[in-house]
Amino acid sequence: MQESQSGARGAALAAGTEGVPSRDARPDETLSGLTAPTVLSPRDQQELLSCVNTARSEGLALVVTGGGTAMDAANPPRALDLLLSTRGLGGRVDARPNDMVVTIGAGATLTELNRALAASGQRLPLDPPLAGQATLGGLVAADTTCSSSAGFGCFRDMVLGLNAIDGSGRELTVGGQVVKNVAGYDLVRLLAGSKGSLAIITQLTLRTFPRPVAALTLQYRLADTAAAVAARASLLDSELSPVMMDLLQDGGKDSSGSSPDNDHERPLLLLRIEGGNSELDYQQARLRELLGCAPFARSDNPPDHHDTLHQDWLLRLRAISMPGQALAFADRVATLVKAGGSYQLLTHLCSGETVIGLEPRPPVAAGQAPTSGRSPGEMAALLAELRQAAFDYKARVVVEQAPAELYELVDCWHGRPAGLGLMRQLKKRFDPVGILSPGRLAGGL
Amino acid sequence: MSNPPLDAGLVTRLRRMLGEEGLLTGEAALRVYECDGYTLEKARPSLVLLPATTQEMSRSVELLHKAGIAFVPRGAGTGVSGGCLPADIPVMIGTSRMQRIRRVDIDNRRVEVEAGVVNLDVTRLVESDGLHYAPDPSSQAACTIGGNVAENSGGPHTLKYGVTVNHLLGLELVLPDGEVLQLSREAGSGGFDLAGVVTGSEGTLGIITSATLALVKTPQAVATMLAVFPGVLEASRAVSAIIAAGLVPAALEMMDALVIEAVEAAYGFGFPADAGAVLIIELDGLAAALDEQCVQVTEACNEQGASEIRRADDPRERALLWKSRKRAFGAMGRLSPSYCTQDGVVPRSALPQIVERIGEIGRRYKLRIANIMHAGDGNIHPLLLYDENDPEEVARVLDAGRDILLACLELGGSVTGEHGIGIEKTELMPASFGPATLAAMADLREVFNPRALCNPHKILPSDRHCVEVTRPRPRGGG
Ligand SMILES: Cc1cc2nc3c(=O)[nH]c(=O)nc-3n(C[C@H](O)[C@H](O)[C@H](O)COP(=O)(O)OP(=O)(O)OC[C@H]3O[C@@H](n4cnc5c(N)ncnc54)[C@H](O)[C@@H]3O)c2cc1C
Numbered sequence: 001m002q003e004s005q006s007g008a009r010g011a012a013l014a015a016g017t018e019g020v021p022s023r024d025a026r027p028d029e030t031l032s033g034l035t036a037p038t039v040l041s042p043r044d045q046q047e048l049l050s051c052v053n054t055a056r057s058e059g060l061a062l063v064v065t066g067g068g069t070a071m072d073a074a075n076p077p078r079a080l081d082l083l084l085s086t087r088g089l090g091g092r093v094d095a096r097p098n099d100m101v102v103t104i105g106a107g108a109t110l111t112e113l114n115r116a117l118a119a120s121g122q123r124l125p126l127d128p129p130l131a132g133q134a135t136l137g138g139l140v141a142a143d144t145t146c147s148s149s150a151g152f153g154c155f156r157d158m159v160l161g162l163n164a165i166d167g168s169g170r171e172l173t174v175g176g177q178v179v180k181n182v183a184g185y186d187l188v189r190l191l192a193g194s195k196g197s198l199a200i201i202t203q204l205t206l207r208t209f210p211r212p213v214a215a216l217t218l219q220y221r222l223a224d225t226a227a228a229v230a231a232r233a234s235l236l237d238s239e240l241s242p243v244m245m246d247l248l249q250d251g252g253k254d255s256s257g258s259s260p261d262n263d264h265e266r267p268l269l270l271l272r273i274e275g276g277n278s279e280l281d282y283q284q285a286r287l288r289e290l291l292g293c294a295p296f297a298r299s300d301n302p303p304d305h306h307d308t309l310h311q312d313w314l315l316r317l318r319a320i321s322m323p324g325q326a327l328a329f330a331d332r333v334a335t336l337v338k339a340g341g342s343y344q345l346l347t348h349l350c351s352g353e354t355v356i357g358l359e360p361r362p363p364v365a366a367g368q369a370p371t372s373g374r375s376p377g378e379m380a381a382l383l384a385e386l387r388q389a390a391f392d393y394k395a396r397v398v399v400e401q402a403p404a405e406l407y408e409l410v411d412c413w414h415g416r417p418a419g420l421g422l423m424r425q426l427k428k429r430f431d432p433v434g435i436l437s438p439g440r441l442a443g444g445l
Numbered sequence: 446m447s448n449p450p451l452d453a454g455l456v457t458r459l460r461r462m463l464g465e466e467g468l469l470t471g472e473a474a475l476r477v478y479e480c481d482g483y484t485l486e487k488a489r490p491s492l493v494l495l496p497a498t499t500q501e502m503s504r505s506v507e508l509l510h511k512a513g514i515a516f517v518p519r520g521a522g523t524g525v526s527g528g529c530l531p532a533d534i535p536v537m538i539g540t541s542r543m544q545r546i547r548r549v550d551i552d553n554r555r556v557e558v559e560a561g562v563v564n565l566d567v568t569r570l571v572e573s574d575g576l577h578y579a580p581d582p583s584s585q586a587a588c589t590i591g592g593n594v595a596e597n598s599g600g601p602h603t604l605k606y607g608v609t610v611n612h613l614l615g616l617e618l619v620l621p622d623g624e625v626l627q628l629s630r631e632a633g634s635g636g637f638d639l640a641g642v643v644t645g646s647e648g649t650l651g652i653i654t655s656a657t658l659a660l661v662k663t664p665q666a667v668a669t670m671l672a673v674f675p676g677v678l679e680a681s682r683a684v685s686a687i688i689a690a691g692l693v694p695a696a697l698e699m700m701d702a703l704v705i706e707a708v709e710a711a712y713g714f715g716f717p718a719d720a721g722a723v724l725i726i727e728l729d730g731l732a733a734a735l736d737e738q739c740v741q742v743t744e745a746c747n748e749q750g751a752s753e754i755r756r757a758d759d760p761r762e763r764a765l766l767w768k769s770r771k772r773a774f775g776a777m778g779r780l781s782p783s784y785c786t787q788d789g790v791v792p793r794s795a796l797p798q799i800v801e802r803i804g805e806i807g808r809r810y811k812l813r814i815a816n817i818m819h820a821g822d823g824n825i826h827p828l829l830l831y832d833e834n835d836p837e838e839v840a841r842v843l844d845a846g847r848d849i850l851l852a853c854l855e856l857g858g859s860v861t862g863e864h865g866i867g868i869e870k871t872e873l874m875p876a877s878f879g880p881a882t883l884a885a886m887a888d889l890r891e892v893f894n895p896r897a898l899c900n901p902h903k904i905l906p907s908d909r910h911c912v913e914v915t916r917p918r919p920r921g922g923g
Contacts, residue, residue: 098689099688099823100793101792121691143632145632153607153611154632170882170884170885171879172881173879173882174878174882174885176858177858178792178858180819180823180824180862181790181858181862182597182863183859183874184866184886185886185889186645187642187885187886189610189638189644190637190638190889192641209693211691275730275731275734276734279730279731279733281733282731282733283731318633320632322550322553324550324552351632352553396633398635412635413633413634413635414633416636417634417636417637419626419628419637422620422626422892422893425892426888429892441636442634445635
């Protein structure tokens with residue numbers, strides 16, 4: 001037990017969770033600017049339950065962590081006594097390819113799942129950032145948007161059932177093991193996307209899909225945003241349904257020192273198409289007609305643009321707007337941010353979400369002090385300006401990752417969700433003592 | 446059973462607000478509201494309110510809430526689990542006058558419609574734009590979007606496209622105290638998915654007044670095939686073989702010999718007289734893909750002993766085939782004076798097992814059981830045939846139905862895939878979920894509906910006193 005956990009609470013924690021692997025948090029294990037004193041890694045449901053019960057009786061605030069890929073995408077908790085890692089809850093994969101269903105521990109990563117499914121010709125087709133690190137429990141709890149959500153929907157759409165322990169120590173088994181099921185209230189809906197603030201997901205039953213015979217990633221350089229708007233329209237009106245339709249835009253002065261090619265600042269359209277061989281041929285030919293050009297790059301592999309966006313920028317925001325307005329708002333964002341240095345915008349054309357990367361992370365090898373970027377105060381001012389602009393587009397801008405100081409200056413959430421009163425009461429029912437991520441969500445939830 | 450009359454002052458206030466059209470009283474007018482598609486139990490409301498706007502809805506609900514009077518929402522009344530049965534509920538609130546289309550937004554692939562809009566009308570609205578609304582319950586020509594959301598309805602094409610909740614973007618909800626909420630399911634709200642939670646809550650968390658629905662591209666090409674098998678077992682194995690081949694058909698439906706006999710008599714599609722079971726297999730997507738997939742389907746069916754496989758390429762033939770399927774329930778009257786539909790789910794691969802179990806249960810209870818299934822989803826609809834003049838047979842029907850659903854649970858399935866728990870299956874909830882989960886469900890309901898005025902006695906077991914069990918004439922389908 002480390003010093004910061006000293007005193008009665010630390011002792012009680014140690015006693016109540018005896019046998020549960022515990023260690024000090026690493027300096028990089030931060031969430032929204034805070035470092036947890038202790039990390040507990042229960043290895044099964046029983047150990048997890050003892051952690052929850054100890055936290056409950058001692059009034060300790062805990063935050064659940066999976067792969068740690070989305071720990072900054074919420075407000076700092078009101079208190080933080082321990083980090084509870086679900087990585088130990090991987091366990092056996094029960095794949096039932098003939099039912100197109102899999103049951104797996106919430107601590108397994110998406111990559112681990114897909115590796116286990118590969119032999120049976122199935123997969124979970126979503127492609128969140130950092131899939132090798134992100135756990136399934138975390139992906140469902142955060143309902144992370146993916147590039148391939150264009151073709152397959154969100155994580156919440158994949159969940160058929162789950163096991164969880166709520167903040168009052170109840171062991172819940174919700175949903176079921178079959179693809180259709182309307183028995184009782186759908187608590188899966190309540191827990192998916194609730195970001196670990198009502199219950200800790202321990203096991204998931206998910207839909208799976210057959211692997212396609214073939215798949216291709218195609219990249220097109222477009223002339224400008226107007227061309228991107230036109231490309232989106234013609235893709236939507238066509239018979240084609242690419243499983244990924246992303247637009248990537250780079251801009252601002254390049255502070256990373258790499259010399260960009262001439263096309264650097266022109267929008268890059270990334271499409272992924274799937275199907276049998278004849279289907280793929282047909283789609284490629286039609287895309288050429290629709291877009292009026294051939295792709296400049298073509299690959300069997302899924303692209304890693306979403307990963308790099310997560311790794312390369314210190315400040316990451318997400319703009320959410322109606323799909324038809326997303327590019328117009330992204331343009332507006334570009335105008336507002338470009339004076340302050342380089343940036344990257346990734347728009348998911350189907351969902352209308354734009355991930356905004358600002359403040360490039362200095363290359364590690366360089367070993368020099370980071371180039372002077374925006375101060376936290378300037379970042380906060382920029383965020384306010386973006387939110388002001390968002391008003392005209394009925395958009396919202398939320399913070400997904402930021403330097404520690406910014407969390408003291410801004411609310412990660414943009415406004416309050418409708419039904420906040422009900423949400424607060426739900427929180428009270430499922431987490432009466434307020435031990436699970438207190439205050440991380442909008443309106444202090 | 447009847448509910449007690451209401452305070453005259455309250456009725457007057459409601460009538461003043463809603464007008465004559467918006468408030469029904471009197472035996473004759475109320476008769477149609479005494480049950481939905483689940484007709485084993487009946488109860489007549491004292492009053493039916495038909496508000497025409499969200500504001501009227503909210504004000505009506507607020508008045509009832511203040512007066513402490515229970516109410517039940519109703520759409521088209523095609524539900525088959527007694528979800529809108531007004532048992533111990535004096536007031537029914539219908540959505541039939543809330544039928545406006547609020548927004549058709551082709552660029553954003555969505556529509557916002559009021560709760561009383563009929564499912565099929567949503568697709569009619571946008572089909573000329575090459576779009577459609579995917580969830581297609583067999584009752585889609587009558588059932589409402591409000592009812593669909595309340596039941597989280599599915600349909601034949603949910604195999605590939607998913608159920609209602611997968612197509613829901615937002616809701617307008619009148620809470621049981623009259624407050625109106627606009628719930629969005631957009632990412633990044635920093636809250637909980639309340640609209641998702643309300644989906645499938647069977648009218649117990651509030652009244653849905655409008656829904657924003659996602660639209661789906663109408664596929665370039667469709668291939669509808671009919672495969673004929675000697676029996677249900679062979680057809681079930683073919684379903685597994687098709688899934689195992691890595692295909693995800695748009696729909697994969699099964700009918701057995703009894704159902705085929707009835708629909709053939711009713712619609713004359715031309716099913717072979719000796720068919721033991723048929724599969725309707727629909728593939729959709731790019732034309733370039735379909736021929737190859739049809740070959741794979743044919744191989745899978747042949748391997749399982751199909752005697753005939755036909756592709757219905759002519760649109761008229763295709764329409765007739767679907768009519769035979771979607772209206773199969775209507776045809777059942779030809780076989781038996783009454784029938785009772787069950788709605789269980791098993792893992793797809795367990796279809797052959799449940800089919801055997803249903804056969805066994807039919808023999809044990811000496812009942813004829815016809816089978817119709819959303820086979821690709823493992824969602825079975827056994828139809829238990831009986832004569833309502835034989836009370837002893839009615840009792841056997843109820844027991845056999847329960848045994849079938851318990852067999853579904855044993856096989857790792859669910860007691861309902863689309864019809865809901867309603868009032869019919871509340872006793873099966875403890876067999877489906879443990880006490881902690883049931884308590885969490887009760888918590889959820891109490892948060893939305895703290896005074897239990899909005900559609901009480903549904904979903905969760907309660908100690909409701911018995912309503913009059915009338916002579917059964919259950920119908921309904923899936
Ligand atoms: C022949 C036939 C075929 C069928 N096929 C299918 C099928 O393929 N798939 C399927 O899923 N179902 C099917 N059903 C069942 C039924 O049609 C669906 O459940 C449908 O969604 C019910 O809609 P409704 O408007 O008739 O709702 P109702 O029957 O009026 O109500 C159903 C429930 O929803 C509640 N409710 C209704 N409107 C609202 C509202 N605005 N706000 C809140 N709660 C509300 C009611 O209180 C009740 O609990 C079938 C039924 C029949 C008779």
